[in-house]
Amino acid sequence: MQTPVPATLSGEMPETVNFKRQVELNRVYVGDYPLVKFGRLKDVLENTDGHVTASIEFGRSVGFACVKAKVSGRLLLKCQRCLEPLETEVLGSFKFALVRSEDEHELLPAEFEPYLLEGEEQSIIDLIEDELILCLPMVTLHEDACSGYMEKQNKKVKAAIEAEKESSNPFAALKSLKDDLSS
Ligand SMILES: [Zn+2]
Structure with missing residues (x-):
């Protein structure tokens, strides 16, 4: 056998x-x-x-x-x-x-x-x-911050903060007015 x-x-x-x-x-x-x-x-x-x-x-x-x-x-x-x-x-x-x-x-x-x-x-x-x-994982995400994406997001956030600063600063408005007058 x-x-x-x-x-x-x-x-x-x-x-x-x-x-x-x-x-x-x-x-x-x-x-x-x-x-x-x-x-x-x-x-x-x-x-x-x-x-x-x-x-x-x-x-x-x-x-x-x-x-x-x-x-x-x-x-x-x-x-x-x-x-x-x-x-x-x-x-x-x-x-x-x-x-x-x-x-x-x-x-x-x-x-x-x-x-x-x-x-x-x-x-x-x-x-x-x-x-x-x-x-397959339920969610597919890079473990660490996705480098390219995070860079872009950080730039956006920085730009938003800058814009916020400009708009809430009365001197900024004054400065741009002065720039306008002098040009
Ligand atoms: Zn990613």
Whole structure:
């Protein structure tokens, strides 16, 4: 009898596979997916250079067919204050029990999150993309003051203070009157 050995296939990462079949094979995939593959995530990215690293493990957990994965990567998002790019590290992990129907779902212990299998093959890309989207920060802001933006704001504030000083200083008005008369 053959003991299933996790097959770590580096480099060639599949986009779609038959999840149930991978469970039978105890398949493990470790490698990179280029960011351009993630159609929905692309909308929030400042650019799609780079990749995310994923390790995806198919197997059984207390008898239930499962897929678990870890994903990590550096995404270039837009700072919501200064609108400049901001590199954000994302790190996610998930575990799903694979079910074929609502009935199978009912049988799952509460701690299992179900993944409904549809069709012959399922998309690993979609699975990873869902996780990446969940990992996105609620608010994207530079940690320290955004330099360019803060400079502009400081200038505005200074100008406003100057204007305020001018208008509240009676001598300023007098001075400009005098300047007018002498010119
Ligand atoms: Zn910023």
